[in-house]
Amino acid sequence: MVSSAGSALTWELVDGVAVVTFDLKGEPVNKLSQVVKQDMLATFEALGHDASVKAVAFFSGKPDSFIAGADIEEFVKLTTAAEAERLSAEGQEMLDRVARFSKPIAVGIHGACLGGGLEFALACGYRVASDHPKTQIGLPEVQLGILPGAGGCQRLPRLIGARAALDMILAGKVERAAKAFRVGIVDELVHPAILQDVTVAAAQRLAGGWRPRRRRPGSLVGALLDGNPLGRRLVYRAARKQVLARTRGNYPAPLAALEAVAHGLEHGMTEGLKREAQLFGQLAVTDVSRKLVQIFFATTALKKDFGIPNPPPPAVVKRLGVVGAGFMGSGIAGTAIAQAGVDVRMKDADLPRVAKGLAAAREILDDRLRRRHITKYEHTRLIALLSGDASYTGFGRAELVIEAVFEELDVKRQVLREIETAARPDTVFASNTSTIPIHLIAEGAKRPELVIGMHFFSPVARMPLLEVIPSARTAPPAVTTAVAFGRRMGKTAIVVKDSPGFWINRILTPYMNEAGHLLVEGVAIEEIDRLMVEFGFPVGPITLLDEVGLDVGEKVVGVMHDAFGERFAPVAAFAGMVKSGRLGRKAGKGFYTYAGGKKGSVDPAVYELIGSQPNGGPRPAEIIQRLLFVTLNEAARAVGEGIVRTPRDGDIGAIFGFGFPPFRGGPLRHADDLGAARIVGELERLAERYGPRFAPCDVLRDHAQRNAKFYP
Ligand code: T1G
Numbered sequence: 001m002v003s004s005a006g007s008a009l010t011w012e013l014v015d016g017v018a019v020v021t022f023d024l025k026g027e028p029v030n031k032l033s034q035v036v037k038q039d040m041l042a043t044f045e046a047l048g049h050d051a052s053v054k055a056v057a058f059f060s061g062k063p064d065s066f067i068a069g070a071d072i073e074e075f076v077k078l079t080t081a082a083e084a085e086r087l088s089a090e091g092q093e094m095l096d097r098v099a100r101f102s103k104p105i106a107v108g109i110h111g112a113c114l115g116g117g118l119e120f121a122l123a124c125g126y127r128v129a130s131d132h133p134k135t136q137i138g139l140p141e142v143q144l145g146i147l148p149g150a151g152g153c154q155r156l157p158r159l160i161g162a163r164a165a166l167d168m169i170l171a172g173k174v175e176r177a178a179k180a181f182r183v184g185i186v187d188e189l190v191h192p193a194i195l196q197d198v199t200v201a202a203a204q205r206l207a208g209g210w211r212p213r214r215r216r217p218g219s220l221v222g223a224l225l226d227g228n229p230l231g232r233r234l235v236y237r238a239a240r241k242q243v244l245a246r247t248r249g250n251y252p253a254p255l256a257a258l259e260a261v262a263h264g265l266e267h268g269m270t271e272g273l274k275r276e277a278q279l280f281g282q283l284a285v286t287d288v289s290r291k292l293v294q295i296f297f298a299t300t301a302l303k304k305d306f307g308i309p310n311p312p313p314p315a316v317v318k319r320l321g322v323v324g325a326g327f328m329g330s331g332i333a334g335t336a337i338a339q340a341g342v343d344v345r346m347k348d349a350d351l352p353r354v355a356k357g358l359a360a361a362r363e364i365l366d367d368r369l370r371r372r373h374i375t376k377y378e379h380t381r382l383i384a385l386l387s388g389d390a391s392y393t394g395f396g397r398a399e400l401v402i403e404a405v406f407e408e409l410d411v412k413r414q415v416l417r418e419i420e421t422a423a424r425p426d427t428v429f430a431s432n433t434s435t436i437p438i439h440l441i442a443e444g445a446k447r448p449e450l451v452i453g454m455h456f457f458s459p460v461a462r463m464p465l466l467e468v469i470p471s472a473r474t475a476p477p478a479v480t481t482a483v484a485f486g487r488r489m490g491k492t493a494i495v496v497k498d499s500p501g502f503w504i505n506r507i508l509t510p511y512m513n514e515a516g517h518l519l520v521e522g523v524a525i526e527e528i529d530r531l532m533v534e535f536g537f538p539v540g541p542i543t544l545l546d547e548v549g550l551d552v553g554e555k556v557v558g559v560m561h562d563a564f565g566e567r568f569a570p571v572a573a574f575a576g577m578v579k580s581g582r583l584g585r586k587a588g589k590g591f592y593t594y595a596g597g598k599k600g601s602v603d604p605a606v607y608e609l610i611g612s613q614p615n616g617g618p619r620p621a622e623i624i625q626r627l628l629f630v631t632l633n634e635a636a637r638a639v640g641e642g643i644v645r646t647p648r649d650g651d652i653g654a655i656f657g658f659g660f661p662p663f664r665g666g667p668l669r670h671a672d673d674l675g676a677a678r679i680v681g682e683l684e685r686l687a688e689r690y691g692p693r694f695a696p697c698d699v700l701r702d703h704a705q706r707n708a709k710f711y712p
Contacts, residue, residue, distance in 0.1 A: 007039050007042075007043070008022055008023060008024045008025065008030070008035075008036055008039055009021070009022055009039050009040065009043045010023070010061075011043065011047070013052060013053065014057075014200060015200075015204065016052065016053070016054040016055065016204065016207065017053075017054065017055050017056065017057050017200050017203045017204055017207070018047050018050070018053045018055070018056045018057070019057050019059070019196075019200060020043065020047075020056055020057070020058045020059065021059050021060070021061040022058070022059070022060050022061060022067065023060065023061025023062060024036065024062075028062075028065075029062060029065045029067075029068040029112065030060055030061075030062055030065060030066065030067045030068060030117070031067065031068050031069060031070065031071040031072075031116075032067065032069065032070045032071060032091070032116040032117070032120070032150075033070070033071040033074050034074065034090075036071075037090065037091070037094050040094060040098075041094060041097065044097065044098065044101055047101075047103065048101065048102055048103070053103060054103060054204075054207035055103050055104045055105070055106070055203035055204060055206055055207035056101075056103060056104070056105040056106070056203060057105075057106050057107075057108060057196075057199045057200045057202075057203040058105060058106070058107045058108070058124065058199075059107075059108045059110075059195075059196065059199070060109075060110065060111065062111060063111075064110070064111040064112075064134045065111035065112040065134075066107075066109045066110060066111045066112060066113040066117055066121075066135075067112075067113060067114070067116065067117025067120060067121075068112050068114050068115070068117060069114045069115025069116040069117050069118075069140075069141075070091065070115055070116040070149075070150070072144065072293060072296065072297075074087075075087060075146075075284055076290070076293050078284055078285065079285065080285060081281040081282050081284070081285050082281060083281075084280060084281040084282075084283075084284035084285060085277050085278055085280065085281025085282075086281075087149075087284075088149035088150065088276065088277040088280040088281060089273075089277040091116065091119075091149060091150035091151075092149070092150055092151050092273050092276070092277060094150075095119060095120060095123040095150050095151050096123075096151070098120065098123040098124065099123040099124075099151075099155075103207070104125045104126070104203060104206030104207055105124040105125050105126070105203070106124065106125065106126040106127070106128065106199050106200075106202040106203040106206060107120075107121045107124045107126070107127050107128070107199065108128050108129075108130075108195045108196055108198070108199030109121060109127060109128065109129040109130065109135060109137070109177070109186070109195075110129070110130040110132060110134070110135055110192055110195055111134050111135060111136075112134070112135075112136050113129075113135070113136070113137045113138075114136065114137070114138055114139070114140055114174065115139060115140060115141055115148065115152075116150050116152075118137055118138065118139055118148075118152065118156075118185075119139075119148060119150040119151055119152040119155065120150075122151070122152065122155040122156060122159060122185075123151065123155065125206060125212075126187050126188075126199075126202050126203070126206060126212060127185065127186050127187050127188075128186070128187065128188045128189075128190060128195060128198050128199045128202060129177040129180060129181065129186040129188070129189055129190075129195075130177060130189075130190060130191070130192040130195045131177050131178060131189045131190060131191060131192075132177065132192050133176065135176065135177040136174045136175070136176065136177075137174065137175050137176075137177060137180040137185060137186070138168060138172070138173050138174035138175050138180075139152050139156065139168060139169050139172065139173075140172040140173075140174055141169075141172060141253070141257075142169070142170065142171070142172040142251070142253040142254050142257055143172035143292065143296075144172075144253075144289060144292050144293050144296060145251065145252075145253050145283060145286060145288045145289030145290075145291070145292040145293070145663075146253055146280060146283045146284050146289055147169070147253055147256055147257040147260055147276065147279060147280055147283060148169060148257070148276075149276060149277060149280030151273060151276070152169070153169065153257055153260035153261045153264060153272065153276045154260075154261075154264040154269055154272045154273055154276065156168070156169065156185070157261050157264070157265055158265075158269075159184060159185065159214075160183050160184045160185060160216065161216055161218070161222070161223075161226035162225075162226045162232050162235050162236075162261065162265060163222065163225060163226055163235055164183050164184075164218075165261065166235065166239045166258065166261060168183075169257050169261065170239060170242075170243055170254040170257055170258060171254075176373070177189055178372065179372070182217065183217065184214060184216055184217060187202075187212055187214070188202065229266060232262070232265060232266070236258060236262050239258055240255065240258060243255055243258065248533065248534055248536070250288075250536050250661065250663050251288060251663055252283060252286060252288060253283050253288070253289070256279040256282070256283055257279075259275065259279060260272065260275055260276040260279050263275040263276075264276065288663045291662065291663055291664065291665040291669070292662060292663065294665060294669070295651075295652070295655065295662055295665070295666075298648045298651070298652050299492055299652060301648070302492050302493065302494065302648075302649070302652060303487065303492075306479065306480045306483050306484075306495070307468065307479060307483060307493070307494070307495025307645065308470075308476055308479050308480070308495065310476075311476065311479070311480045312476050312477045312480055313477075313480065314477065314480040314481040314483070314484035314485070315399045315400070315426070315428065315477065315481040316399065317340070317342055317399045317400045317481065317484075317485050317488075318342060318343060318397075318399065319342060319343040319344075319345065319394075319397045319398045319399060320333075320336050320340075320342050320343070320344045320345070320398060320399075320400050320401070320402065320485075321344075321345050321346075321347065321392075321394070321395045321398035321400070321401035321402070321419070321423065321427075322336075322344060322345070322346045322347070322401070322402055322403075322404065323346075323347050323348070323401065323402070323403040323404070323405060323415050323419070324347075324348060324357075324403055324404040324405035324406075324415075325346050325347070325348035325353050325354050325356065325357020325358070325360075325388065326348075326353075326357065326404065326405075327360070327458065327459075327586070328404040328432055328456065328458060328460065329346065329348070329357055329402075329404035329405075329432075330346070330356075330357040330358070330359075330360035330361040330364075331360070331361075331364070331456070331458065331459055331460030331461055332402055332404060332432065332456060332460050332489075333346050333357070333358075333361040333386065334360070334361035334362065334363065334364030334365060334386075334460075334461060335364060335460050335461045335489050335490070336485075336489055337361070337364075337365065337382050337385050337386055338364055338365055338368055338374075338382065338461070339488060339489045339490040340485070340488035340489055341382065341385070342385065342488075343385045344361070344385060344386050344387070345387055345388060345389075345394040345395060345398065346358060346361070346386075346387070346388030346389075347388060347389060347390070347391070347392055347395070348388070348390065349390065350390050351389075351390050353390075354388040354389060354390055355388075357388060358386060358387075358388050361386055362383060362386060364461045365379055365382050365383055365386075366379075367461075392418065392419075392422035392423075395419065395422040395423050395427075396422065396423060396424060397424075398423055398424075398427055399424075399426075399427060399428065399481070400427065400428045400430065400481060400482075400485055401419050401423055401427055401428070401429050401430065402430045402431075402432055402454055403415045403416070403419070403429070403430070403431050403432060404432040404456075407433060407434065407435065407436065407552070407555055409436055409440055409441065412431055412433065412436065412441045413441060413443070413444065416429055416431075416441060416442070416445055416451065417444075417445075420445065420446045420447065425447070426450070427450065428450050428452065428477075428478045428481050428482065429445075429447075429450055429451050429452070430451075430452050430453065430454040430482055431451070431452075431453050431454070432453075432454055432455060432456055433453055433455065434455055434501075434502075434504075434505055434552075434556060435500055435501050435502075435505055435555070435556050435559040435560070436500075436559065437471070437498050437499065437500055438451060438452060438453040438469050438470070438471040438474070438498045439471040439472060439473065439498055441453075442471055442473060442474075448471070448473040448474070449473055449474060449475035449478065450474075450475065450478050451471065451473075451474060451478070452468065452469065452470050452471070452474050452478045452479065452482050453467070453468065453469030453470075453471075453498070453502070454466060454467075454468055454469075454482050454486060455467035455468075455469065455502060455504070456491075457504075457657060458547075458548070463656075463657075464490070464491060464492055464656045465491060465492055465493075465494070465504070465652075465653060465656035465657040466486040466489070466491035466492070466493045466494075467493075467494060467496050467502050467503060467504060467653070467657075468482045468483050468486060468493050468494070468495045468496070469495075469496055469497070469498050469502055470495065470498065471498045472498065479495065483495065492652060492656055494644065494649040494652060494653045495645065495649075496643055496644055496645075496649070496653070497641070497642055497643045497644075499563075499638075499641065499643055500559050500560055500562075500563035500564070501556065501559065501560050501563070502643065503638060503643050503644050503649075503650060503653050503654075503657075504653055504654070504657040504658060505556050505560070506560070506634060506638050506643060507631050507634045507635045507638060507654065507667065508631075508657075508658050509556060509557055509560045509568060509634075510567070510568065510630045510631060510633075510634045510693070511541055511627055511630065511631045512541055512544070512545055512553060512557075513557065513568065513569075513570070513571055513630075514541075514626050514627050514630045514631075515528050515540075515541035515542055515545070515627065516570075516571030516573050516574055517571055517626075517690070518617060518618070518623055518626065518627075519542075519571075519573055519610055519612065520571060520572075520573050520610060520611070520612050521612070521617045521618065522612050522613065522614055522615035522616060522617040523614065523616070523617035523618070523623060524602075524614035524617075525542050525591050525592075525602045525606070525614075526602055527614075527617075527620075527623070528540055528541060528542055528623065528627075529541070529542050529543050531620055531623055531624050531627075532624070532627060535624055535628070535661065536660075536661025536662075536663060536664060537658075537659050537660070537661060538659040539659070541627065542591050542592075543591075543592065543599070544658070545574075545584065545590070545591070546584035546585050546590035546591055546592055546594075546599075547584060547585055548584065549583050549584045549585075549586055549587075550574060550577050550578050550582065550583050550584050550590060551578050551583050553574065554570065554574060554575065554578050557570040557574075558570065566692070566693070567692070567693040567695075569693075572611075573609075573610040573611060573612070576609040576610065576611070577590070577591075577606070577609055577610070580609055582603075582606065582609070585599070589603060591603070591606050625682060625686070626686060626690070626694075629679060629682055629683055629686060629694065630693065630694060631667060632667050632670065632671045632674075632679060632700075633679075633683055633694070633696060633697055633700065634697075635650060635654070635667040635668060635671070636668070636671060636697050636699040636700045636703075636710075637697035637698075637699060638650075639668065639699060639710065640697065640698060640699035647666075647668040647669070647710040647711055650666065650667070650668050651665060651666020651667065651668050651669055652666065654666050654667050668710040668711070669710070669711060671700070671710065672709040672710050672711055675704075676700050676701075676703030676704040676707075676708070676709075677704040677707075679696070679700055679704075680696045680700050680701055680704040683695065683696040683700070684696060
């Protein structure tokens with residue numbers, strides 16, 4: 001074994017092949033930094049000089065990660081574009097040396113191979129990857145507001161063609177190994193047990209003069225598009241259009257990455273690298289990139305945070321009980337099986353309902369199979385984990401039960417009573433309520449210490465957030481069990497206070513209600529939605545209401561109005577919609593029409609029900625301000641009440657829970673950016689004009705007075 005002192009790289013000679021292992025001591029993942037760069041250069045220098053080394057086989061020493069990319073902590077410290085450009089150029093130079101190394105290099109990839117990690121692998125001659133779910137391959141840089149800056153914008157399109165490369169780079173996609181193999185990034189796909197042997201054998205073949213023959217998958221037309229400047233111009237134009245439709249110009253990184261790719265393909269590698277480094281430099285110091293990196297660190301921190309001090313170990317959940325086989329219940333059941341691989345037992349009032357729920361849960365697994373996320377074999381195995389009945393048989397073995405029945409306090413209490421008899425004495429009972437305080441549900445419970453809230457968002461399989469809500473009587477192990485299980489389901493969990501609407505519906509309700517006020521004042525439905533999409537939300541508030549369901553929305557507002565009074569007063573316009581059965585997407589009609597699962601246009605008949613006709617209404621800037629400031633005000637008030645433990649939880653919740661624009665960092669960061677004094681001033685003006693619902697809360701007034709911030 002050879003290594004220099006303190007080095008992250010060690011190697012040993014196996015039949016003429018230097019088997020190099022990269023293992024950054026004291027770090028959970030391998031990352032590329034200035035120190036590692038020196039280490040790499042020194043190691044390759046030594047390997048180059050050693051005549052007994054004929055080829056190199058490169059591996060990670062970490063159990064489940066290859067290289068997670070450049071060290072994000074290092075590049076966020078940069079303050080000028082020039083410094084960042086230099087860092088990128090130095091990374092490119094190192095990988096250029098790897099690419100021009102005098103002996104062949106094969107890499108064996110197992111685990112995350114991301115960003116600079118993939119750029120390194122692309123600079124090597126041959127890539128073998130393990131066919132394992134942990135092996136994730138991609139260039140996620142644009143998700144951090146930057147671009148692949150160590151030659152990735154040049155080497156990937158040269159390997160797999162402009163279209164396939166842009167498809168990955170511009171969306172920051174991370175792919176499973178099988179997909180990376182299909183598009184041609186990976187040369188060989190093998191079982192993890194033989195990764196090392198196959199890679200070493202490939203290195204030996206390369207040393208013997210063998211060269212892999214690569215043929216790009218795809219059609220003749222595709223090859224023509226990628227293969228000449230005119231075809232590529234069409235590709236760039238289409239990509240640009242797609243990016244703008246998705247980002248609305250709010251995210252500069254994808255367009256810059258497109259430019260780096262195009263410049264390199266049209267003017268050659270050297271010019272391309274230069275442009276790539278320049279653009280990387282500019283992006284790295286943008287406010288958007290800073291915000292996105294903060295989101296990465298906040299999400300990472302939440303992976304380890306149980307939301308309570310001295311968290312006890314969570315219960316190991318092997319069997320989950322789900323009560324209520326409706327849309328939410330089946331979403332929870334299907335996602336729990338797909339992500340956590342647990343045994344799920346569903347229960348509803350009668351067998352037809354159970355059957356419908358089982359079919360809907362199974363649909364989530366079918367979808368995974370269709371997308372090739374799981375094999376046929378896994379699909380069959382997972383489906384066998386799902387069962388259900390109209391009775392509680394099988395609930396006696398569940399460590400966790402989640403109820404997703406009708407949002408009525410009495411119904412939920414009834415289910416809890418039944419579970420306390422049917423399940424074990426230590427089974428945790430979680431309510432998927434969106435508004436009802438947990439302490440009310442737990443009133444009269446035999447074991448209130450095991451009762452907790454787990455608020456999932458719809459559709460469960462796709463929405464990344466989970467609110468976990470302990471009541472004052474919930475015991476710590478129930479909290480850690482709920483958080484840990486939510487994480488196994490792939491969710492980012494925030495622990496929030498037991499108060500009506502918790503965090504998300506608390507701040508979402510005034511936002512939705514304000515949209516209702518604007519409608520009544522004559523703003524067109526599409527106009528409200530369009531303005532908020534432009535602001536950065538994935539969909540506007542009216543579309544969101546259609547998605548959530550107007551009956552659900554009405555219930556939520558009712559609870560909030562009862563709890564917090566007049567500022568939450570429901571807008572009468574919505575009641576007419578519910579009465580006429582226009583409940584949103586699930587009913588096939590809401591504000592918009594829905595045919596065959598697709599959203600259509602606004603139904604003009606809706607305006608009669610609302611009792612107003614579009615007449616322009618307030619100016620666009622005023623519309624945005626009203627929707628935004630009413631939300632920021634409520635968010636600040638809720639923070640003051642301790643609804644979220646930290647501004648970090650609040651911002652991540654709003655971004656993942658209802659799509660608050662990530663590039664703005666979340667409502668609390670955005671409030672800091674605007675400044676409390678300005679917000680208070682505007683709120684006072686709005687209150688005078690539109691009513692006391694805009695009256696600035698004490699927290700913002702206090703911030704304004706002391707010049708304080710949520711993130712000092
Ligand atoms: N830099 C710094 N720290 C990182 C890191 C990175 N790239 N990746 C992970 N960590 C830390 C993380 O903060 C946490 O730290 C620990 O590792 C475990 O992570 C030139 C510019 C790899 C899939 O965007 O997606 O390459 O809190 O809890 O769930 O073009 O981390 O324990 O101290 O998340 O198993 C591009 C980001 C960089 C990948 C592992 N790369 N990382 O997930 O563990 S830019 C990324 C991830 C770039 C080049 C450029 C995930 C993971 P701590 P974890 P995990």
